[in-house]
Each structure stands twice: as C-alpha cells, then as structure tokens.
Amino acid sequence: MADENLLQRVHDLSDLELAALLSLIAREHCVITTPGDALDDLVEELKLISTRTFGLSYAVVDCNPDTTLEDFATSLLLGKPQPQAQAQRTTPRSSSPHLTRTGIASNDYFPPQPATPSSSGGGGGGAPLSPLTPTGGSATHAHIAHVVLARNLGLAPKAVQIQALELLRTRRIFTRTSVHAAPKQFLFVAALADDGDDDDDGEQHQQRGRRPGGGRLAPHLNDFFYVGHWHDPEDGFANLEDDGEEAETASTGSVVKKGGGGGAGSVVAGGFPEEGRDPVFSELDIATLAKLSREVQVDVDVLRYQMNIVSFLRMHRAVAGGITPTATKHFEQLMKSLAPLHGLDYVTPSLVGLAARKVYLHRVDIVTPEKERSMLWGSELAAVQSILEGIGPDDVIEEVLAMVPAPL
The missing domain is CATH 3.40.50.300 (P-loop containing nucleotide triphosphate hydrolases)
Structure with a gap:
C-alpha cells in the first residue's frame, strides 16, 4: 500500500x-x-x-x-539536426546484425548527457560526437x-x-x-x-x-x-x-512570493523542466505505484462484473464498434492502477465503473440510424432516429452501468 x-x-x-x-x-x-x-x-x-x-x-x-x-x-x-555528412562520419554503419542502421543500440532510452572529453590519450579513445550539437557548443544526443x-x-x-x-x-x-x-x-x-x-x-x-x-x-x-x-x-x-x-x-x-516556486519562468525554452525544481511526482513515485498496481487482487465476482459490462456494451443497440480485446485489456489494467491511488490492494465495483468510463469514452462509436440492428427486423427509420438522437458514448456507458448489477 x-x-x-x-x-x-x-x-x-x-x-x-x-x-x-x-x-x-x-x-x-x-x-x-x-x-x-x-x-x-x-x-x-x-x-x-x-x-x-x-x-x-x-x-x-x-x-x-x-x-x-x-x-x-x-x-x-x-534539438537541431546536424549536417548529414557529419552524422554519417560519427555514426558509421556496422556489420553487426544486433545494431541499428546508425550503429546505436535500440534500447538507448536515457536522456542526453553532456559530452565529456576522453580520459585516455591517443586517437579514437574519446566518446563519439553527438548527432546533435546545440548552439551553445556542448554536444548532446538527439x-x-x-x-x-x-x-x-x-x-x-x-x-x-x-x-x-x-x-x-x-x-x-x-x-x-x-x-x-x-x-x-x-x-x-x-x-x-x-x-x-x-x-x-x-x-x-x-x-x-x-x-x-x-x-x-x-x-x-x-x-x-x-x-x-x-x-x-x-x-x-x-x-x-x-x-x-x-x-x-x-x-x-x-x-510576496508564492511558496514552492512555479510561475511562467518554471518552463524554459525547448520544453525542459527548470533545473533545481523538484517535480510533484518523481520517477520513483511512478515506479512505486506501477509495482503496487501489479500486485492488486481481483475477486472472481468483480471479474464477472467486469466481463458483464463488456458483454452489455457489445450488445447495446447504439454501439457500432469500439469494444475490442485491446480495450478489455486496458479495462483490467486501469482497474488495477486505480486501486493504489485509493489506498487499496484490491479492486472494488466502484473502481470497475470508473475504469469503464475512462477506457471506453473515446472508443465507443455510435451507430448510424440506417445501420442500427433493429432496422433488419423492419423498424421505422424515423423511430430509430428518434431513439438515437443526442446519444453519446458517455450516455451508453452510463446506461450499461445502470443495467449491470454490481456484486454486493
């Protein structure tokens, strides 16, 4: 917790x-x-x-x-790209199949660090020049x-x-x-x-x-x-x-100066955070919450409640699409991610409902009256238009949550 x-x-x-x-x-x-x-x-x-x-x-x-x-x-x-000729000189093509076309390993996920001169003498002993060289003179990686x-x-x-x-x-x-x-x-x-x-x-x-x-x-x-x-x-x-x-x-x-820093000056040119200012959430905080979310337990009744919501969304007459397996995977992931934020190590029905509202809001696509399934059974187009008028994804989600009984 x-x-x-x-x-x-x-x-x-x-x-x-x-x-x-x-x-x-x-x-x-x-x-x-x-x-x-x-x-x-x-x-x-x-x-x-x-x-x-x-x-x-x-x-x-x-x-x-x-x-x-x-x-x-x-x-x-x-940053600002350097000339192509210099890029080719500093990143020669390698014959190794384990390197990318630029000779840089594909798992380089870390932000750039200022280049430092090599401590060893002799030619070729220093670190390679960066593909990006800002106006200030110090080399940094793109x-x-x-x-x-x-x-x-x-x-x-x-x-x-x-x-x-x-x-x-x-x-x-x-x-x-x-x-x-x-x-x-x-x-x-x-x-x-x-x-x-x-x-x-x-x-x-x-x-x-x-x-x-x-x-x-x-x-x-x-x-x-x-x-x-x-x-x-x-x-x-x-x-x-x-x-x-x-x-x-x-x-x-x-x-009078507001405590904790901030203000328009806290963001410098280029979209970087101001040096010396501590963020509200550090990378360690995010990693801690991610670890806790992976340890969250889901009771079988809560899991059944989740699957019933998915089924009802797929069968709703106003839904044309958007209830995909990827959405279901994200649904479960978000349920578990919400639990640590509420100080819980298990998922409650209310967290399931909250996750459904966020996961499906941008995914649910409202059907056009002409393609609504009851038209195959002889429904009047004007009647279907009247039913679907003004309905959005949030209305569909709320209606499904109202229909599916939550576990006690």
Whole structure:
C-alpha cells in the first residue's frame, strides 16, 4: 500500500494530472478532448503538467491536413539536426546484425548527457560526437521528448497517424539519418477539439466524450490509446490559473512570493523542466505505484462484473464498434492502477465503473440510424432516429452501468 504522503499528493491532483499519471503508471497513452476554443489553453496546461508535476520534457506537434511524415518526426525531437555528412562520419554503419542502421543500440532510452572529453590519450579513445550539437557548443544526443502533445492529431493525414501508431507500438521513430528511441518515461497525448454538432435551428449540441467532429483518429490508432478524458473548460486549468495569479501579484509590485516556486519562468525554452525544481511526482513515485498496481487482487465476482459490462456494451443497440480485446485489456489494467491511488490492494465495483468510463469514452462509436440492428427486423427509420438522437458514448456507458448489477 502506498504511504500517506504519496496518497495525499495523488488526491491533490486535477483530473488532467490524474489522466497523465495513470497513463505513466501503465506506460500507455491518452486522448483528451475539449471544445475548440479551449484547445490552446488545454495544451498550455499540459505543458505545465509535464514540467511541474512530473519533471518531464515536452514537445508540441501541431497537426493539420498538410502535415508530412518529416514534419511529424522532427517535431518530436528536442534539438537541431546536424549536417548529414557529419552524422554519417560519427555514426558509421556496422556489420553487426544486433545494431541499428546508425550503429546505436535500440534500447538507448536515457536522456542526453553532456559530452565529456576522453580520459585516455591517443586517437579514437574519446566518446563519439553527438548527432546533435546545440548552439551553445556542448554536444548532446538527439532524443524524443518525454511527453508529446499532438494537437489536432485527428486532422493529420492517414500516413501520419499510422506513423504515430508505429511510434506508440515500437517506441521508436525513423528519420532520414537515424533511429530515435523513446525515453523510459514516455507519454503521448492526443489533444483534440470537439465543438459538437449543429441542429436544424443552428443550435449547437455538445456531448461529453463524443468522437471528435473536427477530425477522426484512425481506428487502430484510436484503439491503442489507453484512456479518454473530456475536459470541460468550466473545470478550469489549475496550473494556468496559478500563473495568472502570480502574474497579477507581480504586476501590483508586491514583494510576496508564492511558496514552492512555479510561475511562467518554471518552463524554459525547448520544453525542459527548470533545473533545481523538484517535480510533484518523481520517477520513483511512478515506479512505486506501477509495482503496487501489479500486485492488486481481483475477486472472481468483480471479474464477472467486469466481463458483464463488456458483454452489455457489445450488445447495446447504439454501439457500432469500439469494444475490442485491446480495450478489455486496458479495462483490467486501469482497474488495477486505480486501486493504489485509493489506498487499496484490491479492486472494488466502484473502481470497475470508473475504469469503464475512462477506457471506453473515446472508443465507443455510435451507430448510424440506417445501420442500427433493429432496422433488419423492419423498424421505422424515423423511430430509430428518434431513439438515437443526442446519444453519446458517455450516455451508453452510463446506461450499461445502470443495467449491470454490481456484486454486493
């Protein structure tokens, strides 16, 4: 069981921070949806969460229909590529089948370290030069950011989304000159905008958890994401609001300084956390929670309850798809990950319901009236349209949870 200090820090987190923490615990990735006019604020909040809450570097990938594979790959990297000729000289091709084309082992998951001169004399005794050399002069290795924020990923071409799926599956990205491995702590967040649908009167209807109308993720990529979260702007952006309060205090000339650091200056250029600032959750904290989640027990009645929820979702008349074996695996994983955050070493029915809401929110695809299964039996199209009107994934999940009896 986690200690009280760690649990207290968990309870102080916002919903967005919890979504990121759960993904890091499971080493999976998440989808976060918000109205279009709040998307920029969401991305800024996620930047601050990356650096302040977890002490991780970040990169923002702005996707649109013209995004190319090269644009996507280079946006993930922190640094500036060196000329190709130097890259070929410093990373010669090896004849060994156990090395990549760049001669670098594929399990290089660690962040760059400043190059140090060789302690031994003679030619060839020093460490090889880095593929990246920043303006400052010290050489560092090219590497993928710990947190990748893909804004409007659903608008990217299919080829780019397939490349994103390969990155999530293999934890590697190929560029023209080398192969880059993702760091050990790696989180990919798809930040999507959804402004709902307009009806005949021009009124806009917004439903929590709808599949984004401004661009849809490819089915296999969408299914690979661990959890989905709808963020209502009315719930606020905690870190951005803290920055606003500090800026207001500074503008009044007050000498009072907020405890614990922070502020806009806590994030430096390039998406790196400020040196000397301790994150709320260290890598050891995340590893501790991950270990506890693997030790969580699931009673047979609770497991039966989980499987009944899966079965009812598959049979729901409004569901066109999204109840996949991958979703079921993530369902069980999230149930166990939630238990240590509540100070438990076993899964309760309430945690099962909470996990279902997060795992299936971005996966459930609502069927069109023409393809609803009762149409095969002679149902009227107008009647089916009336039944399905205004139904979103969150409505389906809540209805299933209400129908399936929980174990006592």
